[in-house]
Amino acid sequence: MAFNFINEQLTARHQQGLYRSSTVMSGAQGRLLKVADKTYLNFSSNDYLGLAADPDLIKAWQKGAELYGIGSGGSYLVTGFNQAHQTLCDQLKSWLRVEAVALFSSGYSANQAIIKLLLKKPDLLFQDKLNHASLMEAAALSDCKMRRFKHNDVEHLESLLTKSNRECTIDANKLIISEGVFSMDGDSAPVNDLLTKAKQHDAWLMIDDAHGIGVLGENGKGSAVAGGLDNNKLQIYMATFGKALGVGGAFVAGSKELINYINNFSKPYIYSTGLPPAMAYTITQAVKMAETQDWRRHKLNSLIRTFRNTATNLGISLADSQTAIQPIIIGDSVKTLQIADKLKTLGFWTTAIRPPTVASGTARLRITLTVNHQEQDVVNLVNAIYRVLNDK
Numbered sequence: 001m002a003f004n005f006i007n008e009q010l011t012a013r014h015q016q017g018l019y020r021s022s023t024v025m026s027g028a029q030g031r032l033l034k035v036a037d038k039t040y041l042n043f044s045s046n047d048y049l050g051l052a053a054d055p056d057l058i059k060a061w062q063k064g065a066e067l068y069g070i071g072s073g074g075s076y077l078v079t080g081f082n083q084a085h086q087t088l089c090d091q092l093k094s095w096l097r098v099e100a101v102a103l104f105s106s107g108y109s110a111n112q113a114i115i116k117l118l119l120k121k122p123d124l125l126f127q128d129k130l131n132h133a134s135l136m137e138a139a140a141l142s143d144c145k146m147r148r149f150k151h152n153d154v155e156h157l158e159s160l161l162t163k164s165n166r167e168c169t170i171d172a173n174k175l176i177i178s179e180g181v182f183s184m185d186g187d188s189a190p191v192n193d194l195l196t197k198a199k200q201h202d203a204w205l206m207i208d209d210a211h212g213i214g215v216l217g218e219n220g221k222g223s224a225v226a227g228g229l230d231n232n233k234l235q236i237y238m239a240t241f242g243k244a245l246g247v248g249g250a251f252v253a254g255s256k257e258l259i260n261y262i263n264n265f266s267k268p269y270i271y272s273t274g275l276p277p278a279m280a281y282t283i284t285q286a287v288k289m290a291e292t293q294d295w296r297r298h299k300l301n302s303l304i305r306t307f308r309n310t311a312t313n314l315g316i317s318l319a320d321s322q323t324a325i326q327p328i329i330i331g332d333s334v335k336t337l338q339i340a341d342k343l344k345t346l347g348f349w350t351t352a353i354r355p356p357t358v359a360s361g362t363a364r365l366r367i368t369l370t371v372n373h374q375e376q377d378v379v380n381l382v383n384a385i386y387r388v389l390n391d392k
């Protein structure tokens with residue numbers, strides 16, 4: 001029968017405890033999450049700054065719709081680039097101190113766009129082993145050669161770069177890509193050291209800061225700034241609006257030439273409908289809040305400290321993460337699912353992250369903290385994890 005693999009692979013996923021499906025949530029993002037008739041404390045959201053259902057942003061969306069309408073009506077190069085988009089681009093430039101930006105409908109599409117646009121044969125792409133699927137998949141679809149360096153291991157990157165200098169032709173371009181904050185591990189990339197290596201080997205550095213923007217660095221300017229660098233020192237800075245900024249969509253920042261090149265040659269940019277202008281207007285307001293409301297970052301950092309201190313005092317083994325993403329590595333996928341289910345019966349929603357999203361044998365609970373939580377929520381979660389892990 002044609003396409004036999006569909007049923008075969010779905011059955012295999014069930015058998016391995018790796019089957020995925022969406023759960024229908026009701027209501028808005030927040031401290032609590034409602035599924036069917038039950039309410040849980042939500043420890044599985046990327047809404048780190050608590051903006052996704054902020055009343056001021058809901059009003060902004062309504063006002064944006066009144067001012068600019070809902071749909072953009074076209075791609076950015078036809079009639080889909082509205083004043084609301086221009087204002088957002090200007091806002092991003094002044095907040096992040098970058099030269100130019102291009103908006104995308106999602107981080108996934110921005111990452112695909114960059115790799116497809118910039119790399120071909122005989123170019124070389126160096127990626128951290130734990131980079132996001134959107135980056136890995138784009139590389140698999142490109143004609144360039146990809147080398148994966150061990151996670152956050154600059155020495156390994158150095159050895160791959162040196163080896164490639166011997167192997168590749170003089171005209172090969174080299175791009176290094178790392179996440180700023182790793183989405184499943186919560187640890188940060190050594191952005192400064194990566195940039196030094198890039199300079200030494202005449203390579204470009206791109207940072208995907210989906211999980212760093214808004215939460216790290218002075219005024220939430222992200223991972224590079226947290227590491228003491230200006231964003232404009234990176235050749236490519238990509239980040240999303242759907243996590244700490246609470247809305248959706250993404251952008252790529254870089255030199256004016258790079259952004260003009262995207263405008264002229266990037267198919268995912270050229271042939272895709274622009275973000276709804278009401279959404280662009282809302283993101284501009286979210287950026288203003290992320291930039292100026294330091295209290296959100298202070299509160300988040302305090303919750304992170306509470307989580308880590310409480311867990312350490314109970315002897316729970318933690319990952320090396322100082323961010324809002326706090327994974328607890330379990331290993332076995334079925335066991336991880338069982339733990340997540342037990343936590344649900346106690347009223348806590350965490351997500352079991354399993355292969356292929358993470359490496360085999362490293363299934364984990366991906367716990368995320370947000371400004372919506374109270375300190376006591378975090379203490380209660382850690383106590384519940386302790387009870388479930390120790391079968392008490």
Ligand SMILES: Cc1ncc(COP(=O)(O)O)c(C=O)c1O
Pocket residue numbers: 105106107108109111132134179183208210211240241242248249250
């Ligand atoms: C590191 C990273 N890059 C890119 C993306 C994709 O962004 P978006 O959700 O806007 O498509 C994600 C989202 O999960 C991510 O974690």
